[in-house]
Amino acid sequence: MGKIKEKAVCLVSGGMDSLVSMAMAIEDYDVCMMHAYYGQLTQERELKAFRDISAHYSIDKVMTFSLSTLAQIGGSSLTDPEIDVHTGGLVDGIPNTYVPFRNAHLLSAAVSWAEVLGASRVFIGAVEEDSSGYPDCRESFFRAFEKVVVEGTLPGTKIEIVTPLLHLTKTEIVRKGIQMRVPFELSWSCYKNNEKACGVCDSCILRLRAFEGAGLEDPILYEEKG
Amino acid sequence: MGKIKEKAVCLVSGGMDSLVSMAMAIEDYDVCMMHAYYGQLTQERELKAFRDISAHYSIDKVMTFSLSTLAQIGGSSLTDPEIDVHTGGLVDGIPNTYVPFRNAHLLSAAVSWAEVLGASRVFIGAVEEDSSGYPDCRESFFRAFEKVVVEGTLPGTKIEIVTPLLHLTKTEIVRKGIQMRVPFELSWSCYKNNEKACGVCDSCILRLRAFEGAGLEDPILYEEKG
Numbered sequence: 001m002g003k004i005k006e007k008a009v010c011l012v013s014g015g016m017d018s019l020v021s022m023a024m025a026i027e028d029y030d031v032c033m034m035h036a037y038y039g040q041l042t043q044e045r046e047l048k049a050f051r052d053i054s055a056h057y058s059i060d061k062v063m064t065f066s067l068s069t070l071a072q073i074g075g076s077s078l079t080d081p082e083i084d085v086h087t088g089g090l091v092d093g094i095p096n097t098y099v100p101f102r103n104a105h106l107l108s109a110a111v112s113w114a115e116v117l118g119a120s121r122v123f124i125g126a127v128e129e130d131s132s133g134y135p136d137c138r139e140s141f142f143r144a145f146e147k148v149v150v151e152g153t154l155p156g157t158k159i160e161i162v163t164p165l166l167h168l169t170k171t172e173i174v175r176k177g178i179q180m181r182v183p184f185e186l187s188w189s190c191y192k193n194n195e196k197a198c199g200v201c202d203s204c205i206l207r208l209r210a211f212e213g214a215g216l217e218d219p220i221l222y223e224e225k226g
Numbered sequence: 227m228g229k230i231k232e233k234a235v236c237l238v239s240g241g242m243d244s245l246v247s248m249a250m251a252i253e254d255y256d257v258c259m260m261h262a263y264y265g266q267l268t269q270e271r272e273l274k275a276f277r278d279i280s281a282h283y284s285i286d287k288v289m290t291f292s293l294s295t296l297a298q299i300g301g302s303s304l305t306d307p308e309i310d311v312h313t314g315g316l317v318d319g320i321p322n323t324y325v326p327f328r329n330a331h332l333l334s335a336a337v338s339w340a341e342v343l344g345a346s347r348v349f350i351g352a353v354e355e356d357s358s359g360y361p362d363c364r365e366s367f368f369r370a371f372e373k374v375v376v377e378g379t380l381p382g383t384k385i386e387i388v389t390p391l392l393h394l395t396k397t398e399i400v401r402k403g404i405q406m407r408v409p410f411e412l413s414w415s416c417y418k419n420n421e422k423a424c425g426v427c428d429s430c431i432l433r434l435r436a437f438e439g440a441g442l443e444d445p446i447l448y449e450e451k452g
Contacts, residue, residue: 036295063295063298063299065294065295065298066292066294066295067295068291068292069262069289069291069292069293069335069338070338072289072291073289073335073338073339073342074342075338075341075342094380098380100337100338100341100342100379100380101334101337101338101341101375101378101379102338103378104330104333104334104337104338104374104378105331105334105335105338107330108327108330108331108334109295109299109331111326111327111330112295112296112299112301112326112327112328112330112331113299115301115326115327116299116300116301116326135377135378135379135380135381136377136378136379138377138378140377141374141377141378144370144373144374144376144377144378145374145378147370147373148330148367148370148371148374149327150370151361151362151364151366151367151370152327152329152330152361152362152364152367152370152371153326153327153361153362154320154324154326154361155361
């Protein structure tokens with residue numbers, strides 16, 4: 001008889017990183033999937049990816065929730081239609097796709113749900129070095145957030161923030177996903193398009209580079225490959 | 227010529243504490259008011275209190291936002307209609323009105339907005355000792371959250387979490403409010419009712435005791451005084 005697994009809340013955007021992070025969680029935990037939408041340009045496409053992934057893994061405990069306050073606040077090309085998503089290739093500095101303090105909102109929601117579920121882990125597929133340099137993707141941010149969880153939840157609550165991909169390269173993440181047979185074809189990373197991935201936004205460039213590094217073809221369709 | 231004031235985002239629930247906290251902020255800052263609703267029983271009444279307070283102080287920069295994920299998650303008598311709000315008088319331990327990790331959601335929203343506005347302060351009217359003992363109202367929680375803000379926002383961002391009431395008694399808060407002529411008659415604290423305050427939920431009991439301690443009559447209407 002198997003031991004009853006502890007629960008883990010997995011934040012799943014629908015992109016390649018959160019998919020691999022969740023696949024890693026499934027090996028040891030009873031996974032509850034959580035997804036936020038916030039008026040980002042590809043909101044509907046990401047929701048579809050989330051649903052396809054939950055169906056693929058037959059996860060029953062799923063929650064999608066609105067973070068509409070991020071759309072109200074704006075300040076990012078993902079949520080403000082007046083700001084163009086950067087497409088000229090990767091550049092130094094933090095790109096305008098940064099959504100101010102977004103991961104604090106995601107972690108807050110995941111921790112609230114974990115507290116009610118009695119889950120002991122929150123998984124998030126953040127990548128620190130080989131990505132866009134968002135401040136809320138840094139190791140120091142997640143470790144600081146763990147202290148907030150200790151202080152801000154009921155006595156006796158133990159919820160660890162797990163970031164299994166934090167120091168991997170995107171190519172290593174693709175390799176890991178392939179080993180675990182994750183359905184990359186169901187995931188969606190493009191910041192701009194909902195039908196065929198644009199191939200030229202930062203997220204597409206990072207994804208294409210990751211597959212190229214692994215010597216593999218990305219199974220999703222692209223308009224062009226920038 | 228006056229110096230241009232720095233901006234502060236004030237979280238205002240519509241209750242007596244956040245009203246006094248905001249009144250203190252107004253003395254030194256250009257105040258932007260923020261209010262969350264999350265399916266709590268008195269959602270409409272609190273929104274009215276928020277609007278009345280913003281009108282009283284002629285604050286133009288206001289944002290109300292939905293935290294519907296807290297209603298989806300439940301786990302509190304304020305958001306789950308199947309759990310009765312406790313009314314038998316104050317008891318030891320953390321009451322079922324605790325909304326799991328709620329203040330992390332509120333602070334995340336306020337910090338995101340502050341980052342976009344260029345505000346240097348976030349005010350929250352939390353009270354640690356003389357209140358219901360919620361873990362996310364402790365000094366240690368707020369200080370830990372400040373570290374998260376440093377790590378999770380753009381380089382150069384400086385946002386301090388200000389908790390001016392944290393170590394005051396509720397009676398001291400009433401006295402401070404009276405000195406500043408805050409419109410307590412516009413505020414709403416009751417957890418249960420939307421017309422006349424119930425007088426018997428923990429929040430009403432704490433408020434009534436606060437006014438009694440200050441030797442003053444609470445200007446709002448009560449069904450009974452528990």
